[in-house]
Amino acid sequence: MSDTSSTLRIVWIYPDLLSTYGDQGNVLVLRRRAELRGIPTEVVRVHSSDPVPVEGDIYLLGGGEDRPQILAAQRLRADGGLKRAAERGAAVFAVCAGYQIIGETYGDDAANPLPGVGILDVRSGRGDTRAVGEIVADVDPALGVGRITGFENHQGRTSVGPSAKPLSTTVLGIGNDGATEGAYQGQVLGTYLHGPALPRNPALADLLLRWRVGDIQPLPPSWGERLHDERLAAVL
Template sequence: MTAHKGPVEIVLVYQSLLGIYGDRGNAMVLLKRLQWRGIEAKLTIVEPGDPLPASGSVYLLGGGEDAAQVSAVRLLKTDGSLFRALDAGAVLFAVCAGYQICGTTFTIGERDEVIEGLGLLDVETRRGPERAVGEILSRWRRPDGTETLLTGFENHGGFTTLGPDAAPLATVEIGVGNANDGTEGAVQGRVIGSYPHGPNLARNPDLADHLLQLALDTELEPLERPEIDELHRQRVEFVRRNARR
């Protein structure tokens, strides 16, 4: 593994707007998995009105309501640092509302007003025929071709469709996912969007390590944490046993 110059910076973006579902936990997971490997890391929390650093390795967007989504898009576009960081090789992991605003457009309110997103993912989100609420289980194919099961809790009224430039993150075994079309999340370059909370990365350590490897552009040594593997196994078993009918 090659050495990383300076601490790995995890940037948690606009918690007061996009942090209502405990998605802050994704940052804690990334920090801990770096620290367990002896890699220096730091957490930068940015709130509306603060300048967003362009020096981060991984940026995190979480869940929020309609008004928060609109505010976050406006602020991020005005600031511009997220775009510069991605151009420089950073990774963005966006969950639920954060995922939706990364697309080209999304809708808000009872009148389904169409809002222009950040344009980082070739996806569009519109109000779905029903709200997706409950445990979700999907299959993620890793870059090496092996498969990992991803678990989480989805709670979204928007249904997301992918354009040709975005690829699904995973295929759904149980749950709704993007639009009840068998796909969950989206990947485009170093931008990854996904619906599940949990927090997502606490429930899916393999995905957490994938984000870190993308950001560091290197293979990380495996972590021997049997208690985490057992917890993941139990979650998968629980979802399958209590699958929505």
């Protein structure tokens, strides 16, 4: 965990700009699953007027509309704290607009390419149609997560560069391009999954914890696992 504390520091980036689809749920579930294992946690909320601390363990970014997305990307690039945190080994979990802006480039509302934060080797632009609806995908077996479920609502299309890997293979829905969904590079992970993603996929939350804590004890199945199975059964 952090070099300066035995407490797991969860940093929620720009909830005033990037929290369109209940993204606080990702914060709550991550914290809860850590505390159930006896891991002390601290949640740091970083608004767009605040500097991004470098000492965090897991950084969370959510979804946002076009204009807030552009503002968030500009401020994160100027601040530099998120990039420095990723370079020192922090985990990053970014959803939808957050996923696009941590990449190399993304498209604005007029399809013009804009520079991203540059911590994930992906490039995003605007597709001809909007992807809306339930999405199911099989995560790269190397990550040990299995099948994930979520809701997508985006017009973005994302290509994954050679330094990153697709997070998953799409079973239902569009994701990046109709074939893959999300991407990861080291301990930086991006996805189009809303829902929010971590309440619907507790194994994904546990992956983030393992990245920062190491081996963690399994938890008995609870409402998160039931919700995951319910959504899969409902859409497949």
